[in-house]
Amino acid sequence: MSYEYPDARGHFGQYGGRYVAETLMPALLELEQAYVEVRNDPEFQKEVDYYLNHYVGRPSPLYFAERLTAELGGAKVYLKREDLNHTGAHKVNNTVGQILLARRMGKKKVIAETGAGQHGVATATVAALFGMECEIFMGTEDIRRQSLNVFRMKLLGAKVTGVTSGTATLKDAMNDALRHWVAHVRDTFYVIGTVAGPHPYPMMVRDFQAVIGIEAKEQILAAEGCLPDVAVACIGGGSNAIGLFYPFIGDSQVGLLGVEAAGLGIETGKHAASLGAGSPGVLHGNKTSLLQDADGQIQHAHSISAGLDYPGVGPEHAHLHDIKRACYVAVTDDEALAAFRKLTEIEGIIPALETAHAIAQVIKMAPSMSPDQIILVCLSGRGDKDINTVAQAMKVEL
Amino acid sequence: MSRLQHTFAELNKRGEAALIPFITAGDPSPQRTLDLIRTLAAAGADVIELGVPFSDPMADGPTIQAASERALAAGTTLKTVLDIVAQARRELQIPLVLMGYYNPVFRYGVECFARDAMAAGVDGLLLVDLPPEEMAEIKPMTDAVGLPLITLLAPTTPLERAKRLAAAAEGYIYYVSMTGVTGTQAVSPAAIRDAVVQLKTLAQVPVAVGFGITTAADVQAVAEFADAVVVGSALVRIIGEHGSDEGLLDKVAAFTGSLKQGCKK
């Protein structure tokens, strides 16, 4: 299968593109040109690899979850351990790449939006590493539920700016980060944390995250001598998922399964299933599948996990959905919480609540698969940041 | 000649710059917007920009964000905005330009929207987040009905790009006077003068300047070199503060009248 996306104008089929105000257009064109240059520059790639190996701790292990597999009694479950990266999630793969690009471009300041705070922490971390000024935009609702990460960012020297507009979550943080960028575009690099935003971000973030799938492919071939039957990942904006999927897109025997947040249940309207229950629209610089009303107003997303609480999804996922190369399902807050506890209890791995959505899907599907089949899951992050939320859901006072 | 062309030609004869007030349609209510349009027209506005409210106004500062929220809370949809235009058009000849974000238009269906907008009496469309790179997806539909697509240019636009965009511009060019979102910084007329004067030599259509113009003195300074001056946040702030007061229309009329004084050379 030949798969060459995005096209020269940043479109993935009918999705993607650059839907931004003129003030930002020149900056996006400059960024695209700078990125195209480093993409084919072995020196830049060497630099990225150096920091991924020695600073982030890559390659991350591929771990056979023996007890989970036995308990589910079906397919073998392999976990790609992005939780073991420095800062505890896949997000740092992308921030290392983007900050090295920002340095090449001579930018002195970086900004980022964050939901769960993982991308904010990953950005603040590399900003500290390279001595750059850093400001993080975060919804006040997320500041409340992710207070641990807020403090981490401050310790790392970042300024954390609370965003109160709209739902005070990830969508609104991205609005304010874009507004700030419009006003400071000449000296500021915007480090977008997922495969959303205007071109070239969805392509660039995908490329930086593809290390997940590239390593996992090699590791599973070494461990099992064959490719997995299905690769599973949770979907907020879709960066850990595309990072895992991308190197497998040409391997048509490998199923690709994205897991969105069903929140309180799709039927309640309180969910974040932008692909499963959305429609095409334009937000944050790209055309994609969105939660919106009949008048094109963006609707509120809901998920217990701050990192999935977003009414859109990366345009490449909308395209993979359209061409049926990937499938997308959704699991509820309760299912994610149960999976969070299960993985903690029987593998000794506390996953992020985002990641717990992917695990919940594995728990649903593995038993009906055969023991010679293989599920490859992206364990996108660790769950320390979610302890307060989980305690609250379990009605435990800390 | 279109209503927009006619308006600019008349002003040109008189040696006046156009005053273009911006208000958010539906703020504080659709009915009140109609009153505001009448008031603005009577007090000296030459063209009116009507903001189409959107849940995520990425290029707007807090003042217009709040107006957008008020309009949405009052139940304003794109269809409501077209109804307001149609009603105003029954009694007024003033050009009405819709300004907003692409998603509501995309959801409405571009082809239907272009047809309905023309039928309602809309004179131009400015979609902030639809740059020339993406315009091709709506241009055939707006061209088919003769609806001008207003182009934005910014201080960050390089000269070569500005030349290309200016040559292709329709209706008028909207020059964004500062690098930022609406209503957050004051314009510096001296700093943009050269850019605007140059732009006028590149364009076949009038050049309007907006973002950050809040006082009659600003208007006067900018009107010296621009064809039109847009005042948004300052007006929207008055509507935000006095939306439900009896005296709103008088306040808006007085403010608009003072701004228009600055347009006369």
Ligand SMILES: Cc1ncc(COP(=O)(O)O)c(C=O)c1O
């Ligand atoms: C651990 C973890 N997984 C997943 C996500 C969701 O983002 P994405 O879909 O871009 O991977 C987040 C976002 O904050 C996260 O922190």
